[in-house]
Amino acid sequence: KAGVTQTPRYLIKTRGQQVTLSCSPISGHRSVSWYQQTPGQGLQFLFEYFSETQRNKGNFPGRFSGRQFSNSRSEMNVSTLELGDSALYLCASSLLQGGTDTQYFGPGTRLTVL
């Protein structure tokens, strides 16, 4: 079974631009969670989608949004990029809702904002 895949793996953007990251979960998994990882703040929960519905959202501004498609693939969008958005963005999939089940992580997308 293929693992969680994320595209692109690396991305360089400039301030003010917007970016869309993609995550394909393990086949059969209905939950996709997104995390931001930075050296200063560590791993922080962004949001989780389950069966195309955003189930919960972390403490991030509205510039961060996401969606999930009927095939469980998920996209995350960040608008009006700021320097502080430079981070490793990780997505994770699980069969059940994230906190109750093992999450399988993708390799991440490394976003650099210049």
Next chain:
Amino acid sequence: SQQGEEDPQALSIQEGENATMNCSYKTSINNLQWYRQNSGRGLVHLILIRSNEREKHSGRLRVTLDTSKKSSSLLITASRAADTASYFCATDDNNNDMRFGAGTRLTVKP
């Protein structure tokens, strides 16, 4: 915000020694999970322990959970250079959201 707090922040040991990492958390949980992350890559799930369990083993890994102290420990026995990584504990809060700690950076010297 982070739920779990690992300590120590960094640990350096020789190959063959045991490594113990601790995690403390603040709110009641349904389960606690440990993950490993090699530098700049995705996280790999190690063990999930439920709130009604006290100890769990997986190969060279041993995890304990003390809900009265709101703490957990991860023991890696007979460490290898390949165990060098960052280790995170993650807890689910009452909303079933995953919250990760800051991690322990483990270095195993050959």
